[in-house]
Amino acid sequence: MDGKRLEYKGEAALKEIERLTRNADKVQEDILKEILERNRETEYLSKFMDKSGSPKEFKQCVPVITYKDIQPYIRRIANGEDSSLITGHPITEMLCSSGTSAGEPKMMPSIAEDLDRRTFLYNLTMPIMNQYIPGLDEGKAMYLYFVKAETSTPCGLPARTVLTSYYRSKHFKCRARDPFNDYTSPDQAIICNDSNQSMYCQLLAGLVHRHKVMRLGAVFASAFLRAISFLERNWVRFCNDIRNGQLDPLITDPECRTSMSNILLQPDPLLADEIQNICSRPSWKGILRLLWPRAKYIEAVVTGSMSQYIPALEYYSGGKLPLVGTMYASSECYFGVNLKPLSDPADVSFTLLPNMGYFEFIPLSDHGTLLMDLDEETEVPKDKLVDLVNVRLGCYYELVITTFAGLYRYRIGDVLQVSGFHNKAPQFRFICRRNVVLSIDNDKTNEEDLHKSISVAKKLLEPYNALLVEYTSFADASNVPGHYVLYWEIEILNHSNSYTNSNSMEDIMVYDKVFQECCIAVEEQLDYIYRRCRSYDKSVGPLEIRVVESGTFEALMDLIISQGGSINQYKTPRCINSNPKALQLLDSNVKASYFSPRDPMWRP
Template identity: 80%
Template sequence: MDGKKLEYKGEEALKEIERLTEKADEVQKNILKEILTRNRETEYLNKYMKGSKDVLEFKRNVPVITYMGVRPFIQRIANGEDSSLITGHPITEMLCSSGTSAGAPKLMPSIAEDLDRRTFLYNLIMPIMNQYVPGLDEGKAMYLYFIKAEMSTPCGLPARAVLTSFYKSKHFKCRARDPFNDYTSPDQAILSNDSSQSMYCQLLAGLIHRHQVLRLGAVFASAFLRAISFLERNWVRLCDDIRTGQLDPTITDPRCRSGMSAVLSSPDQRLASEIYDICSRSSWKGVLCRLWPRAKYIEAVVTGSMAQYIPALEYYSDGKLPLVSTMYASSECYFGVNLKPLCDPADVAFTLMPNMCYFEFIPLGENGTMLMDIGEEEEVSSDKLVDLVQVRLGCYYELVVTTFAGLYRYRIGDVLQVTGFHNKAPQFRFICRRNVLLSIDNDKTNEEDLHKSITAAKKLLEPYNALLVEYTSYADTSTLPGHYVLYWEIQLHGSKAGMAAIAVLDDKVLQECCIAVEEELDYIYRGCRANDKSVGPLEIRVVEPGTFEDLMDLFIDRGGSINQYKTPRCIKSKAALKLLNSHVKASFFSPRDPKWVP
């Protein structure tokens, strides 16, 4: 990628967006030609194209694959064979996926210029935001970022999370020259391998600079709420540090202590008292606006499964801070940006940037009824795919990418819906991950359907000032018939973390929540319940406060990244189920069959 593109700022960045989207078809054709020219001699492409770089031959002969189709090649490179197995450029690192969607991390090949492409997309964010929220260069951003300790492949290639790779790169470190990227967190704290000590120091720095903070955020909404929970438990210690001008002695990580030495340089009793008065109130509703009074928005992913966290974020901000999702990306590739960042979270759509990779799409139907017709591992005929500029408004697609780093016609597994176009580039709403399903019999419940049903059911908690803060599920087939199990963590409005909400909710309320979920699921599920009796009554297991933080810790301890962690909406891990079941305080079942019309 032309390094010059990294320098696009302000109006130039906006002009580049227009140029790329106006010529989306031409840019895409050139991207594919360039990939084929660079990589045609690789073992993988040679197998199907015999050294040709012809685009039509690529579309006729190269198969559509999932991770299992390229995994043997990636493993061979990880073991020491040459990068030319799949790419014409040296693979510099392997990027680990979060592992929470598929159950185990995947290794994704990455070449040096991939960092350029990611940086290019990051550099578009602030020019877009500045159109809607001017003056963001006049203050600081309290963004909570974390790395994960990296590993090595057998041949010595770094194996790390994509965000760890970016935060350790020169591209991230050089951001200091950009006034829009003035963060409260010292780099040393971000780069600490101890996520707890890193969290402590980043929150401390954010509190010290509370009157300069214009933006709040984390990568995912779940990570930001985890930070609020951490603050609830540790604000007294943080106030003591500010009052004395001394970092808590339990913070022993050398990076953290070094980074905080310049931030916590002298005692500030007045600031400590301000923060103490705010945090000691009985209710934390709106606490974010009180602690950071100049904050203009919260930046975090709140689409897909992250939409579950919107009520909690609105509670802590008293609904006064817009929730902003700025970009769409994965470990495999970065895809696009949100050109209307202040829109309602339900309306977030991402414009795919045609220079990031070569995009193709598997059609899934115009109204979503065919979302599950093509299984994750089912072979997809090449002639079914459509190009970026050929997608149709309102239709659903599964995203397929071809990258410079050696992924060819690779199924990302994301289901998207076309909501509009910016010039010739389509804009997509993220619907769900394809491989997150609940199924007992003929029923097939995807992530979006599960989220919609729970969103409807949790409204029954509102009269009791109770909030569903987190959930997950699994299909229990240990009994006949099998049934859906939902794990719910509930918190009272106005209470702090750790207070049990179950005491104010009688059995009938939770039973009605069970049936409300079932009434919102599709007619196939309701038919299995009410007519075929092949699925048993849905069960809600209420878990004690803090359970989902423990679940997050479990996945992080097993190699996940705090930045990339997303609560799995369908649990497959035996260890995770054991943890959840050990924290169950009460269990409730649907009191009757859901309504069903054949």
């Protein structure tokens, strides 16, 4: 990418968005030509195309793939083979996606200029935001950013998350020192590997600068709520630090201590008293506006699975701070921006920018009815894909990308709906992640993995003449951290090997330890990302099994059929997050509840 594009600020950034979207078809055509020109002699593309590398041949011959198709090439590069297997540029790092394959994080290849593209998109967000809320350059942003543990591939390439890559890069550290980049958090606190020490220092810095803060946020809504929970537990320590002008000795990271010494310059008992009076209130409703009275909005991802956190955010903000999602991105590629950032979260749409990669779409609907039966194993005909500028308003699609770093016609797994157009560039609502049924933070558990995990755990019941006859699940975000809930209906076999209808509380209580073992057995079978979130990040709480009365799932079927379901096509829903009445029915029939007794092992 042309390095000059990193310099777009203010009005120039808005003009660049207009230029790109007006010429979306031409920009996309040029992007594909450039990708093929650079990469046409790679081992991967050479299997499907001759060396002419024309876009027409690409669309006719290169298949639509999922991660399992490209993984052997990525693994070879990770083990030391040349990047030319899939790309004409050196791969500089592997980005660990929150998606998984065989229990391990997916590794996405990345080249040096990918950081330029990400920085370009980041640089667009504040000029867009400043159109709606002017004066944001007159204060600071309290954004809570965190890195995650990183490793190396066998050949020494860094393996880390895309956000860790960005925060540790020169693009972030040497970002232009304009007013929009004035964060309360010191860089040293952001890149601290100890998430608790990082959180402590970032929140303390935000409190010290409370009267200057104009914006609040984190990448994900779940992370912002974790920060509020952390604040509830530690506000007394924060007040002591501010009152004494000294950092708590439990913070031992040298760089954190050095950076915070430039913030805690002297004792400030008046500020400490202000914070103490606010935090000691019996209710924390509206606490964010009280602590940061100049704040104009909260920035975080609140679409998709993160929408479950909207009520909690509205509670803590008193319903007075807009929830803003500025951009749409993934480990594989950064896609676009929200041109109307003050939209209601339910109406958020993202405009895909045509210079970020080459975008195609698998049609999921012809008449506005979402079809959800297109899974990873479904082979997609090459000629069925639709170009960016040819998608249709109101229709649903699965996003497919081609990148400079070696992903070709790769299925991202995101289901989108076209909500409008900005010039020639379509705007999309994010509907869901394909096949994902449970998610609290970065974890994404699909129905197949959930079923496999429960299939292993339920075998623990067999020696006790207990049988799991039905189950469903729920991502409970009512507390922080949220956690997975499994609803299990159990039948007890009597001595004649037939089912008993008693299934009383006394029967169930005999199996307390067994159900706890079932909880941890499920967690041990879930993927690497879930186990890391549980055991290392502590962003997901212990899994819970709620045992329900016999006949509960028959009542659930009656309820869903009464809501318009078909008795001929009824299948027990494996997740009931989107059905409040079903959740109420299940909870009203719970007779016992069990939690995982320990953290699952998380290292791959």
